[in-house]
Amino acid sequence: MFKQSLIFSLLVLAALSCGSKENKSAPVTVEKAKPAKDGAKIFKQSCELCHGPDGKLGANGSKDLSASELDLDARIAMVTKGKGLMTPFENILSLEEIKAVAEFSMTLNATK
Ligand code: HEC
Numbered sequence: 001m002f003k004q005s006l007i008f009s010l011l012v013l014a015a016l017s018c019g020s021k022e023n024k025s026a027p028v029t030v031e032k033a034k035p036a037k038d039g040a041k042i043f044k045q046s047c048e049l050c051h052g053p054d055g056k057l058g059a060n061g062s063k064d065l066s067a068s069e070l071d072l073d074a075r076i077a078m079v080t081k082g083k084g085l086m087t088p089f090e091n092i093l094s095l096e097e098i099k100a101v102a103e104f105s106m107t108l109n110a111t112k
Pocket of ligand 1: 042046048060061065068070078083084085089
């Protein structure tokens with residue numbers, strides 16, 4: 001009785017390990033890095049809290065982005081390093097994401 005079940009479990013184990021070998025040899029699909037360029041999405045996640053959806057909220061003393069005169073480079077620097085109560089995003093977002101969200105913030109600008 002015991003012997004039989006032992007053999008049975010060995011068979012199951014053998015079958016299982018066969019299966020996993022098959023899995024290993026299956027072609028590995030490399031997922032492409034997601035294009036992290038959706039500035040609007042990043043803005044929603046990382047900036048709206050203080051700046052609001054239209055950039056005008058001004059929470060936590062944040063500046064009205066729709067009235068900002070800063071150019072793209074200055075915004076990238078701003079987002080990277082932060083200022084005052086604004087969070088530095090250099091360890092939170094990638095350079096690409098920072099660029100994308102800075103570009104998006106330009107679109108909120110009513111004066112340009
Ligand atoms: C924790 C709140 C907070 C978050 C989150 C935040 N900001 Fe700010 N932001 C501020 C504050 C406060 C200032 C004003 C800093 C100062 O000049 O003292 C500011 C200023 C700015 C300015 C400069 C505006 C100007 O004309 O001087 C830009 C551009 C900006 N933020 C963009 C962003 C972007 C883009 C994000 C998202 C990646 C973001 N901020 C997230 C609080 C925040």
